[in-house]
Amino acid sequence: MPKNRYFWIMHTFEELSTLFSETFEKTHFPKEPQTLYEPNNYFLSLGGKRLRPVLCLMANELFGDIHPDAWNVATAIELFHNFTLIHDDIMDKAPLRRGRQTVHSKYSESTAILAGDVMMIRAYEYISRIDLALVQRILELFNHTAVAVCEGQQLDMDYEQRSNVTMEEYLEMITQKTSVLLAASLQMGGILGGGSYGNLDLLYQAGKKIGLAFQVQDDYLDAFGDPEKFGKQAGGDILANKKTFLLIKALEDARGGQKEELDALLAGNDPDKVNRVLDIYRSCKIDDWAIRLKHQFLNEALRHFDxxxxxxxxxxxxxxxxxxxxxxxx
Amino acid sequence: MPKNRYFWIMHTFEELSTLFSETFEKTHFPKEPQTLYEPNNYFLSLGGKRLRPVLCLMANELFGDIHPDAWNVATAIELFHNFTLIHDDIMDKAPLRRGRQTVHSKYSESTAILAGDVMMIRAYEYISRIDLALVQRILELFNHTAVAVCEGQQLDMDYEQRSNVTMEEYLEMITQKTSVLLAASLQMGGILGGGSYGNLDLLYQAGKKIGLAFQVQDDYLDAFGDPEKFGKQAGGDILANKKTFLLIKALEDARGGQKEELDALLAGNDPDKVNRVLDIYRSCKIDDWAIRLKHQFLNEALRHFDxxxxxxxxxxxxxxxxxxxxxxxx
Structure with a gap:
């Protein structure tokens, strides 16, 4: 394998995803107590895109061959992400994740709390294996990110109880809950690759923008996606009165009769709620706006890479x- | 302050407890989101003996002046301990802790899950501040201990569902759930003080034995303690059919009619259950046995110190x- 600074090996997303999965899909937990670890193995077996660890590996490859510790960091990131999913599912009372039962609904809430706890500690175990020259920097960034993700989840829950969430507040919440983990995954990869401070900062900014674009697309698909491709019933967010980019923008933009209709739909349980809200979205051109917003975030991310x-x-x-x-x- | 190896300053438990509390009782969390951090500040304000951090500081002082990082480690230990209490209280459905409302009963379960999560991450933030020469060793021990505590909690919940828990199993569970954190607190202090491997191992063994002695005393007080001094109604464990040193020993030792009576009492809700079980304990001399057992563990701990x-x-x-x-x- 050529080690020359200009000729290190690079991989595509698919290749790195396969390579990561091969490392990741070994067992992370011992057999006993089976009541604690079987739920964790079950949850990890549900799969996922493994997006965050692959972002870490890709960012590493911007600067050189993959650092041996990148596998530890990528694994820690993916375990941490899964810990947040297990606990979020309890708080959101979600029965399903990726079409399968969530940990608390398959086992029990107590099991899900403890399984999540031990998943997070396991993430820190992978961090503790990192080379001494890097461990403190990675650990600090990891902690900082972990706190932000928890704060984002709390804001998300707080906003569910409020009717007047501003776009600025929603952006801040999504940044904490979703974007900073993508940003940190990229930045950790950059640190492992030996990137300069300037490049590391740009990676972080790019990750935040990718996270925002990702969330706009998520909110858009829930409303306007093809249910067959999206894999779940469209309009779930509308039925649950969930704050989304679309709803917040619509509440800002709707005027007169439309504003009254939207408020009434949110307050009630109209059997045709989804379609009527979608009509308002369309007539306020929220769909076009969302696509523009998504491309704006994407372009900002691409500019940071440039x-x-x-x-x-x-x-x-x-x-x-x-x-x-x-x-x-x- | 004399730095000579033979003349470093030593403190009593009370002195270290006061010194630690002064450091610890500053605010560990930012103001916002207040819905996340206020519950944590509330829980920490309930106080406690701060036993584990002081054990760490005392073990450090066996070998020299307190290492500046000992305050970070001691703080991390106490925050970790409080994280386990917040989550355990949810799992145990405990309404009160130290006579005050638990986090999940004062706020909500979701808040308590997230508040606990962020308390644990905060513990790791203190670990990340440790000198590079020590961080990896402390982090590894910290992780190892954290996993054991979770496993112990899971075993505790598992045993609640079982009628045939052996003394060996109970000892293993208590070791994980309670003893290893005391053991690790002592050992981390020893590491900070620069203790030799032999001394560090003895500190760990002593901590495990202190934990077991502590638990025997806890179980004993719940049955035979003076309710006025103990601060809660005696017999709580008996009413809840909780596995304790006393109950497991009684189930092993009781014979004939007594065995049948004990089984019947456990299966039913006799209004005089506490007194009747206590009578069986006394007639099987479980109270004397517990005191002997406690002293046996204590003496083993003292021998390790010797x-x-x-x-x-x-x-x-x-x-x-x-x-x-x-x-x-x-």
Missing amino acids: DMAVVSKRKLPLKELAQQLVKREN | DMAVVSKRKLPLKELAQQLVKREN
């Missing part, structure tokens, strides 16, 4: 991935 | 503390 002092060819896999993420239909 | 290659005078505060812990009446 601004990095790295050979352009190296940036291609990450830029392609960012574009795919906001084009996805599920 | 075996340490440290000037005897230095060991006195720790030995006194161990004796006080098993003499306590609340």
